[in-house]
Amino acid sequence: MREAAKNVFVASRLPKRAGVSGWVATLAPRAPRPALSEAVSVDVAIIGGGFAGLSAAHRLSRLDSTVRVAVLEAGIISEGPAGANSGFIIDLPHEVSSDDFSGESEGKFRDSVLLQRSAIAFATELAAENGWGKELFDPCGRYSIAMSTEGDKHLEAYSLQLGKMGEAHRLLKGQEIEAVTGSGVFTSALFSPGTIIIQPAAYVRGVADCLKEPVRLFERTPALSFERSGDSWLVKTPKGSVLAGKIILANNGHAESFGFFRGRLLHVFTYASLTEEFDPARLGGERKWAATPALPMGTTVRRINTGGGDRILVRSRYSYNPGIEISDAAIRSAGRLHDSKFARRFPGLAGVDMQYRWGGAMALTRNHVPAFGEIERGVFAACGCNGLGASNSTAAGMAAAERVLGHDSELGRVYSRLAAPVLLPPQPLTTIGAKIHLAYREWQAGTE
Template structure:
């Protein structure tokens, strides 16, 4: 990977969140970690307090309990993209399409499974250590559901490939799927037991709260710049600074805001809506489940049970936003689509409205590899999750921590095999191509 030549890096923009995230809104108020005030010295500074950054901090503290680590989060813990996730820590390759699961790709599938199960292992270890309940992390598995003959075909193809990989799964017909989901529109389903479901905002908060001295987490503390100094790097924030020997850049697409991976990251936003609470007696089936779509870029659905009633989460719609911001019009269009998707799946809930709507950012590379590695001496990037942020960003954070301390593991060896992110075509070709690709794939997904 070609290093960036400059020795001083200044943020051109800071992350902004669009819409009110229902995951955060459902949680009780919390006492935030302090913002950074004054000068601090650390061994490693982690920029970003999401899946990648907090997982890196956790792994660093495991490898060297005496290591001084400072985690800088631009906003409140859980308010950013990680807390806006759909909450699936998935162990298996995600897109259930035959071309992605051919015999020729079995080695890649096994590699991806190893990467993603490393993320699940970290989350499960923390849950056992901290005594978290299923309201934070639930190893309940997930469903993939179809709403068309094409979707049914893809689930059968995927199930066959899982069998060849030796992975547990159960195919369900329409009646069996309806008994679980309460949704008569699903034509088939596939259950995979290895996925861990999380309440993403609660999970991110809990991971941050689990970190103890000499790891320190600072909220409302954006990294504004960092520059080379004798023996390391000086990171400046609005009210203080951190001098450290190494930086782990765990801010996903916003690594580009500091000048890294220029022309190599596609900034894509996805959208979610969460209903108001409803009487669980109004909808049959299990009160807690999550389902990803049979076809890529279809609709993800979760039923969430709470003390005051149940809610349904709908996630669908993808837009290319190279400026890293989302407009009101895009939110309205996504919301209208979610309302139609909800009505098609749950006709027995005609008067249930959406209480929260939000957008979340992803960073995608053209060749679907992470934006990972030492991008400047002493600066290691753990970015470019390519979707599946809970799984892949967590794994990238772990791998970055191991790279920082020179530790070899099966995960770090896998990360060494990844090619650098490919350069994107020049503008306006990238914008035209990205928008056409997203539109075609959403059209292909149809009702899914």
């Protein structure tokens, strides 16, 4: 509960894992960094060790190699929402909203591209420095894929808008996309070459493991509260504490757990399933590709190859969960939908079962802006990913780090132009409206 008069902010809840991510399960177990067990003093404390928090830590150290940083991760790196991500660091918006492409929408498009390409540049630099292979970080681009007339029309319209912006892309017809996916059910696709495809759990582990002193990472160390202590902030954890000059909240929807952005964040979960390994000879096409849906809230599909064979990822279904947790029953229910979508898309893989199922939390705002900026003196938020965790959260973490150090950049100027998250309707209208809206958008996506 937030007590602003006393400058005390206490977590009302802690993050909970939503199933076992297949990305995590297919990696060797992680040996986590030690939990914080003493009192330490730093310049900046970062609450959250996902895309935003780890990117903020790196950006701080790049700008000032002497800055002392403590990153507090409630669980184990990669086992939170970042490791449940579908693994697209996208460089272009999924769609451009305005048919006539006014100056305002063009400006928003350019700003969005700048944010997302800043995230890609950051990730690309880390990949090059650390020699990450394509199994972790692959600049192979992505497909937006259709399997209906409505989807085809949407991709054609999007292609025209991208053309007006001078963005490289390519439209593929049915046989061309079948050569990629090995499935004849897809009717068209739009390929954009700038997206990076990652193994998200391996990626965030890699980003965490290349942090260097004086940046310290503490896993299994949830921040229970923080309070003003003179000119600094005292962050309390189960077995220790951090005295920090400044704080970056990089815990997405859980910023609300400390009392911030109340009534301004929509807590939405999306769900994924990953098949067991299958013989690659059973499915033609390329052995590695990644596709987002042609229509919003459709089905994301990825094919990945591992040492023992290939797997298919299916992501679909959205639910509104204001308590920021979901039940096993919700995961099973989404899994049944995934099974039908998988069977529809890959009839030649009959008998291949799903091995892992999980959910991932997102924090959305009504006006589609991040929950960002200095929210108390010396406390900076890099939250509200709006469903694009890998790209938006990375960019927000970088921009928050720059703001902490007073660094001016084009990225920071874009964030300074963004509006604040607007209030949601009062309850129960928000719950009713969110559930109806999600159900309608999924219905609208149809076969996609």
